[in-house]
Amino acid sequence: MAHDREVLRMIWEGQIGICFQADSEEIVGIRPEPFYLMVSRLSYLPLVTDKVRKYFTRYIAAEHQDGAAWFDFNGTPLRLHYPIGVLYDLLHPDEDSTPWSITIHFSKFPEEKLVKLNTKELLESHYLSCLKEADVLKHRGLVISAMQKKDHNQLWLGLINDKFDQFWAVNRRLMEPYSDQESFKNIPIRFYYDDDFTYMQKLITPLSQSGQKKNLADLMAELSTPVRKAVGFRTHGIELHEETQLQWMSEHLSYPDNFLHLSVDYKNE
Amino acid sequence: MTDTEEAQATASTSTTTTTPTEKDAAKICVLLNATGNVPIIKKRTWTVDPNKTVSWIQKFIHKFLKLDANEQIFLYVNQTFAPAPDQIIKNLYECHGTNGKLVLYYCKNQAWG
Numbered sequence A: 001m002a003h004d005r006e007v008l009r010m011i012w013e014g015q016i017g018i019c020f021q022a023d024s025e026e027i028v029g030i031r032p033e034p035f036y037l038m039v040s041r042l043s044y045l046p047l048v049t050d051k052v053r054k055y056f057t058r059y060i061a062a063e064h065q066d067g068a069a070w071f072d073f074n075g076t077p078l079r080l081h082y083p084i085g086v087l088y089d090l091l092h093p094d095e096d097s098t099p100w101s102i103t104i105h106f107s108k109f110p111e112e113k114l115v116k117l118n119t120k121e122l123l124e125s126h127y128l129s130c131l132k133e134a135d136v137l138k139h140r141g142l143v144i145s146a147m148q149k150k151d152h153n154q155l156w157l158g159l160i161n162d163k164f165d166q167f168w169a170v171n172r173r174l175m176e177p178y179s180d181q182e183s184f185k186n187i188p189i190r191f192y193y194d195d196d197f198t199y200m201q202k203l204i205t206p207l208s209q210s211g212q213k214k215n216l217a218d219l220m221a222e223l224s225t226p227v228r229k230a231v232g233f234r235t236h237g238i239e240l241h242e243e244t245q246l247q248w249m250s251e252h253l254s255y256p257d258n259f260l261h262l263s264v265d266y267k268n269e
Numbered sequence B: 001m002t003d004t005e006e007a008q009a010t011a012s013t014s015t016t017t018t019t020p021t022e023k024d025a026a027k028i029c030v031l032l033n034a035t036g037n038v039p040i041i042k043k044r045t046w047t048v049d050p051n052k053t054v055s056w057i058q059k060f061i062h063k064f065l066k067l068d069a070n071e072q073i074f075l076y077v078n079q080t081f082a083p084a085p086d087q088i089i090k091n092l093y094e095c096h097g098t099n100g101k102l103v104l105y106y107c108k109n110q111a112w113g
Helices: A005-012 A049-059 A084-091 A120-139 A142-146 A149-160 A164-174 A216-223 A246-253 B005-013 B054-064 B089-096
Strands: A015-022 A035-040 A070-073 A100-105 A189-193 A228-235 A260-268 B028-034 B045-048 B074-077 B102-107
Touching: A005 A164, A005 A246, A015 A049, A015 A084, A035 A049, A049 A100, A084 A260, A120 A142, A120 A149, A120 A164, A120 B089, A142 A164, A149 A164, A216 A228, A216 A246, A246 A260, B028 B089, B054 B074, B054 B089, B054 B102, B089 B102
Parallel strands: A015 A100, A189 A260, B028 B102
Antiparallel strands: A015 A035, A070 A100, A228 A260, B028 B045, B074 B102
16 A cells, blocks of 8 residues: 555654653752753653753752653653653643643652663663564564664664654555555554553454454444443544544554554443 | 463363363463573463563562572563563463463573564
8 A cells, every 4th residue: 555655744743742840859949940842742751851851950959960760740650661642642631732741850760650761772672672563463573573773773763863754764664564465464553541551452453354454443343342332542632533444544653663552432331 | 470280280181272260260371481591490381360560470580580689581472572561461462372372481681682
């Protein structure tokens, strides 16, 4: 299927305005003004930490300045290895044009609640693991394992440096069905409910048993039980139309980790 | 993790299709394989609560092998990828389980990083 580059571009360019606040217990002297930043929905919090740390450093007690940074929204620690757009959509679902106000901390990293993927290196290796898992689901891992280290680097550098062409030059190989197939084997999807961070993963095929391309209405039926019906899906801040095909969604609406991250709305019967 | 002598016994008599006992019905059968220079855990098949995380299994292996605090356990699914520490076993089993089991490889150094 020819890539709908306009859609890929729009997804790539999605941004969120974030208002970073300091942790008042870490401040010495004058309370700083918050720090505002436009951040890509596809990025990760540890990739913006340097800029935010640089701004707050002179207001922070010396013993905290080099501490492992983490973030919270209204007391909820934010998972460092989830794309920022996923965090935002889970915690801030109402349409709202005001910046998302979150607090940055440089001490007391909550190791019990948060996986400490707080450096670029750790995040990169997590990112590659996600790509591998997604490729296992799509192509039995055959495409990613045929790639070279430099291709993996190009994906990561394209993502962290916001280089669309650099990223997609490699990612398109991961986003094509394998050899003579017309679709992926399975669609890599993570399903989220409410503002809970735990997600559900299961095998979702792009085709029905009769070989028809499945759409979101089919997926709703698949996720529904007699007592609970799936009634809607959102990703990238967009309500998705139920006629959208799963294969098309996987190719165009996946995050750079090659997974679709869908918020599911349920209705109890 | 719970001991699965029972399940193992069934497995050895009825080859592939093990019928889990009532109590274990909701649990997931995990096969642990050592790789690289890590000590081997003799008992390979364990049953695990579906909502346990990858890091819970890492801690379990670490404790079981009495490793030093500075030693780390890496886990891989089917010799392919390293799942996130907060990933739950149920999700891995649903997507990557084979023949009623989730096959995990553990080692002390990154293997299929």
